[in-house]
Amino acid sequence: MGKLSEFRAAFRNTGRNLFMMVLLIGVCLFSMGRFQVVVADPLVNAASESCNPLPFVLTTEILFGSFGKAQPNGCYPVQQASRFDLLITGADKHSSSRWCERPSNAFQTIKTLNPRTKIMLFRMGPGQYVTAYWGAIGDGWDWIKQNHGKGATDRWTALGVFSNDYLLSLAYPVERAMEIGNPNWQEYWMRRNFEDIWVNFINNMKGTYTDGLIADGMQYGVSWSNRWCAESSYNNGVCSQLDHPQTYYQNGAYNQDLWRQHYHQFLERAVPYFRERNLEFGVNAWRIAYPAQHELYERLRITALEECGFLCTGSIQLDTWEKKLRTLQNANSYAIVSMNLPPGYKIILPKQWNRVSAQREFVKVGGNGYGTA
Numbered sequence: 139m140g141k142l143s144e145f146r147a148a149f150r151n152t153g154r155n156l157f158m159m160v161l162l163i164g165v166c167l168f169s170m171g172r173f174q175v176v177v178a179d180p181l182v183n184a185a186s187e188s189c190n191p192l193p194f195v196l197t198t199e200i201l202f203g204s205f206g207k208a209q210p211n212g213c214y215p216v217q218q219a220s221r222f223d224l225l226i227t228g229a230d231k232h233s234s235s236r237w238c239e240r241p242s243n244a245f246q247t248i249k250t251l252n253p254r255t256k257i258m259l260f261r262m263g264p265g266q267y268v269t270a271y272w273g274a275i276g277d278g279w280d281w282i283k284q285n286h287g288k289g290a291t292d293r294w295t296a297l298g299v300f301s302n303d304y305l306l307s308l309a310y311p312v313e314r315a316m317e318i319g320n321p322n323w324q325e326y327w328m329r330r331n332f333e334d335i336w337v338n339f340i341n342n343m344k345g346t347y348t349d350g351l352i353a354d355g356m357q358y359g360v361s362w363s364n365r366w367c368a369e370s371s372y373n374n375g376v377c378s379q380l381d382h383p384q385t386y387y388q389n390g391a392y393n394q395d396l397w398r399q400h401y402h403q404f405l406e407r408a409v410p411y412f413r414e415r416n417l418e419f420g421v422n423a424w425r426i427a428y429p430a431q432h433e434l435y436e437r438l439r440i441t442a443l444e445e446c447g448f449l450c451t452g453s454i455q456l457d458t459w460e461k462k463l464r465t466l467q468n469a470n471s472y473a474i475v476s477m478n479l480p481p482g483y484k485i486i487l488p489k490q491w492n493r494v495s496a497q498r499e500f501v502k503v504g505g506n507g508y509g510t511a
Contacts, residue, residue: 196222197222197223197224198222198223198224198225198226198475199219199222199224199225199226200225200226200227200260200477201214201219201225201226201227201228201231201236202227202228202260204236205227205231205236206236206237206238209238211238213235213236213237213238214236214237214238215237215238215239216237216238216239216241216244216247216248216251217251219244219248219255220247220248220251220252220255221252221255222255223254223255223256224255224256224257224258224475225248225255225256225257225258226258226259226260226352226443226475227257227258227259227260228259228260228272228343229259229261229335229343229344229345229348230272230341230342230343230344231244231245232244232245232246232344232346232347233342233344243344243346243347245257245344245346245347245348246346246347248347249347256349256350256418257347257348257349258348258349258350258351258352258418258420258441259335259345259348259350259351259352260351260352260354260422261273261275261331261335261351261352261353261354262275262313262353262354262355263318263327263353263354263355263356263421263422264316264318264323264324264327264353264404265315265316265318265355265356265361266307266313266314266315266316266354266355266361266362267279267282267295267313267314267316268312268313269312269313269314270312271341272341273312274341275326275327275330275331275334276326276327276330276334277330279314282294282295283295283304286322286323287304288302288304292320292322293317293320294316294317294320294322294323294326295314295315295316295317296314296315296316296317296383296384296385297383297384298366298368298379298381298382298383298384299381299382299383299384299387300368300379300381300382301368301370301371301379301381302384303368303369303370303371303381304368304369305366305367305368305369305381305382305383306366306367306368306369306372306377307361307362307365307366307367308362308365308366308367308377309362309365311372311375313355313362314369315361315362315366315383317385318397318400318401318404319385319396319399319400319403319404321403321407324403324404324407324408325407327408328407328408328411328412331351332411332412332415332417335351336415336417349417349418350412350417350418350419350420350441351412351417351418351419351420352419352420352421352422352441352443353408353419353420353421353422354422355422356401356421356422356423356424357422357423357424357425358398358401358423358424358425358426358427358428358431359392359394359397359398360383360386360387360392360393360394360397363382363392364380364382366380366381366382366383367379367380367381368380368381398430398431402434405419405421405434405438405440406438409438409439409440418440418441419438419440419441420440420441420442420443420473420475421440421441421442421443422443422445423435423442423443423444424444424445425444426442426444426465426474427461427465432465432468432469435469435471435472436469436470436471436472437471438472439471439472440472440473441472441473441475442469442472442473442474442475443474443475443477444474444475444476444477445477462476
């Protein structure tokens with residue numbers, strides 16, 4: 139803690155023009171003090187506790203989609219994956235042609251090479267539903283609509299304020315808005331994710347040798363605010379009627395307090411549910427910016443992923459960096475994984491998306507979780 143005190147004093151006495159230099163020193167102090175950051179870069183011994191001269195320490199790798207294309211052989215070496223403290227990937231990636239060695243179960247091979255590597259599986263959270271086969275939960279979107287859609291007594295799907303139609307995300311047209319606060323939908327989401335991935339292995343998913351699940355779309359506010367389209371009004375990338383979810387939109391404004399109430403209720407159920415099954419639980423929070431959000435994560439001791447959380451080339455102002463630094467300092471009981479886009483990394487803009495997406499991104503350490511000895 140003495141090292142952190144020295145850093146805080148140095149930070150207060152240093153001008154804005156020297157902020158970047160102080161930040162580098164601060165990360166080094168983190169590595170020697172409270173956080174005891176361990177370098178887990180494939181090019182560095184994962185057991186080393188020396189301070190990396192770079193401003194961030196590579197401890198986590200995210201492997202989505204056609205991962206491995208940026209590697210020399212156009213595939214991803216299993217041995218390299220095993221050198222990270224944390225891997226975040228899809229539940230179907232245990233068997234994939236993207237692995238250079240083509241193992242029958244890459245997760246098992248990684249755990250054999252390094253039992254300390256944690257493997258977390260990325261799934262859409264209960265705020266949205268992915269209609270494509272690769273992301274569908276349980277019995278599929280058609281079953282959801284037939285049994286818990288329009289006109290159903292127990293409705294799980296969100297409906298538009300103006301259209302009374304299902305809502306399609308303009309950012310990701312395969313996503314539909316759901317009622318995150320419906321307790322029966324919450325239970326179905328938890329049970330089917332566990333059974334489909336860790337028990338029945340449906341849709342080529344297999345969670346054996348993995349450590350838990352990270353729920354996507356779990357920002358601390360209504361998902362895709364002002365970016366929903368009535369499903370029947372969407373055609374070939376064009377939306378003729380923007381709309382909003384009835385439950386969370388009244389009098390021309392989003393009811394963020396109600397969303398957050400339901401958000402808390404879900405996490406209060408989901409975290410112990412998976413923990414009782416010896417699985418960790420995390421969320422893609424997008425941003426950690428509210429005291430109540432921080433307190434919830436602290437109490438539940440989860441893993442929180444921030445997309446473009448600390449370094450997003452050319453878009454983070456200095457005052458935002460200071461806030462991020464304070465967030466990292468205050469995360470005592472939960473882990474922050476900060477997904478960043480360093481200089482030199484290409485941004486890919488798929489034609490069918492209206493949002494920036496990186497096909498392969500490195501992730502840096504934050505909080506006191508991943509990267510600790």
